[in-house]
Amino acid sequence: MGVVGAGAVGLAVAWRCAQRGLRVSVYDDRPGSGASHVAAGMLSPVAEAYFGEHKLTALLVESAARWPGFAAELAEASGVDPGYRTEGTLVVGLTADDLAEAGRLWSYQQGLGLPITPLRPSALRDREPALATRVRGGAVAPGDHQVDPRRLVAALRVAAERAGVVFRPARVGALSEVDAAVTVVAAGCGAAALTGLPVRPVKGQVLRLRAPGGGPPGFRHVIRGYADGEPVYLVPRAGGEVVVGATVEERADTEVTAGGVLRLLRAAVELVPELTEYELVEAVAGLRPATPDNAPLIGALPGRPGVLAATGHHRHGIVLTPVTADLVTELIVTGEPDPALAPFTPDRFPKEPRWN
C-alpha cells in the first residue's frame, strides 16, 4: 500500500499498517513540513468541544483516550520521547467580557458531561502564579493534555522505519503515480488537488518563545484564553519552549505578518506577563486542511476503488492521529469501516458548490 503525506496522520497510518504486516511506502518530498511542523500539539477534546459539533467531539474524546497508550507504545517502538504531558489545561478569560463569552462554552461542555471545572481567580493563580492578576476567571480541563508535534513526527518516522515502512522522497502530483493496490491520501491541504475533496487551507500563525536562563517556562499547564476578545493558547514544553498560537485566517499563503504576530504577542503577554522577557525564537505559518463542517474526511473515496482519505483534520490533526490511524488500518485490513467512521465519510458533501 501507499501513503501520500508524511505528517503525523500519514506516518501513524503507515506505522499501524506495517505493524499488521502490510508492505507500506510513504510518499513525501518534504516529510513533516506541513501542518504537523506548525501545530502546537494540544490534545483538547474538552476545550475544543464547540456548539453543534457533537460527533466531532465524540471522536476527539475517543482519540484523546487512546493517547496515553499510543504515546507509550510509540516511545517504546521508536526510542524517541514524543513529549506527551498530562498536566492538563487551564482555560481563562482576561476581562469580564472574555469570561462571559468563554463561560457560555464551558457551560455547554459541562452539559455534555465533559471534565471541566470552573475555578475562582485565586484558585487559578494557586495553580499557575504566572497568570496575570487581571485574569477574571477560568476553569480547569484536567484531561486536556499535550504532545510535541515535531517530536511526534520524529518518533513516528523511526517507528515506521523499524516496522518496515519505506520512504519515497517524491512529490505526488497525481494518484496514478502511486504504484499500490491501496492508497491512503494523508496529504493535508494537498488532498484537494489529488482527490477533488472539499479541503481548503486555513492559515495559522504560531510563535515559539523560550524561557530566559535555559530553564523551563514559569507555568506547567497548557493555558488557553481570551484576552480582550482575542483567543490565544500557550503550550509550555519541558525544555523551555512555549508555543503561542494561533491565528485563524481564510488565506492560502504562509507569510508571517506583522499583524498576526502583534495579536498573538499582545494576547499572550496580557495573560502571562512574564512572557515579555522570553526570547522570540520562531514565527511560522502553516495551513490547516479544513472541511465545510470542520470534521475530518476518513474512509473510502466514492468511485475511486482502492483510494482512502485521511485528511481534513483542520485544528485537530494531532489529537486525532491515534484514532485515525487505528480506524484506517482496520478498514484496510478487514475491508469494513468501523461504525465510528460513519459521520466522517468523504462522500458526505454535495458535489457543488466547490469549497476549494
Next chain:
Amino acid sequence: MGVVGAGAVGLAVAWRCAQRGLRVSVYDDRPGSGASHVAAGMLSPVAEAYFGEHKLTALLVESAARWPGFAAELAEASGVDPGYRTEGTLVVGLTADDLAEAGRLWSYQQGLGLPITPLRPSALRDREPALATRVRGGAVAPGDHQVDPRRLVAALRVAAERAGVVFRPARVGALSEVDAAVTVVAAGCGAAALTGLPVRPVKGQVLRLRAPGGGPPGFRHVIRGYADGEPVYLVPRAGGEVVVGATVEERADTEVTAGGVLRLLRAAVELVPELTEYELVEAVAGLRPATPDNAPLIGALPGRPGVLAATGHHRHGIVLTPVTADLVTELIVTGEPDPALAPFTPDRFPKEPRWN
C-alpha cells in the same frame, strides 16, 4: 596601517586612507555583522538633536552635509547603490501627550536654527496618507535623509578593495596582533576590551517588514514618532522593506524578546495601520557602542602611540561615517587633529569609575 573592524566606520576609514595612498589592512572575522547589520540607516541630524548635546549635534549636521557627496562618490567607486534617499523625515505624535512631549524637542531644534517645520494633521496626511487618522500632529525635517546600511557596507567593501585595501578574516584579541605602525580601532563594542575605553553595549531590537504584493511601501518619508509614550521609527526602502526600530536597552545580549517585538509592532501599527498586512521578514538585535556622554570617541589614544579610536558612535554610526572617515584620515595623513575633533577625544573621561 591596520583597521580593526569592518563595519561602516572601519570600512570608510580604510577606503579613505587607501585613497590617500596608504597601505591598509582591515581585520574582522565577521565583516559587517555588528551594529551596521542591524542599523536602520536614518541620517537625522535634526531629529536626533537632543537637549544639551550641542557639540554632537554640530558633528551630526556636518556629517549629514557630507552625505550627498559621499554617497555619490561611493556609488561611483563601487558600482553599488548604497540606497541613499532624500525624501526627508516626518516626526509625529500619536496622542496629545505624545505631541506635547515631542513638541518640546521640536521647539528646541527650531531654536537651534535647524530645519524642522510643524505641520497640521491634515498637512501631515497630505504628505503621507498612510498615517493613522489618530495622529495628533507632527513636523517635517526635510534634511533628515536615509541610507541602507547593508548596501552601504557592501559598497564600502567593494570600494575599499578596489582602492587596494586588504581584508584579513581574523578576530583581533589584542592590538599587539595587528602588525602596523598605525592602528585604528573601529571595533564598536569590542573597543572596550581592546583599549579600555568606556564603551558599553546598548541593545537595540529592530524588525524588517515587507510590503505585500512585491510593491514599495505605502509611504516614502522616514516616519519617527511617539505612540502612547513609545518611540518608534519606520524607514521605507524602495524595494518594499520597512525597517522598524528600535528598542534601547542597557543589556549586552542579542536575544530578540517577545516584549521588544511587541512594543515595536504595537507602536508601528498605531502610527501606520497598513503595516498589519506587511510580512514580518526579520527580527534581530544588535549592540550600539555607547559612551558616557553619547558622543563618539575619535582620535589618538593617550599613552598608546600609533593607536587611534573611531568608535562609540552609539545611535549615530551611519550618519557619522563620512565625517569620521574624513577626520581620521586627515589626522593620520597630516599628524594633526582637526579642531572639530576636540570635543570627541578619547581621553575626555576620567579613568574611574569604569563604565564597562
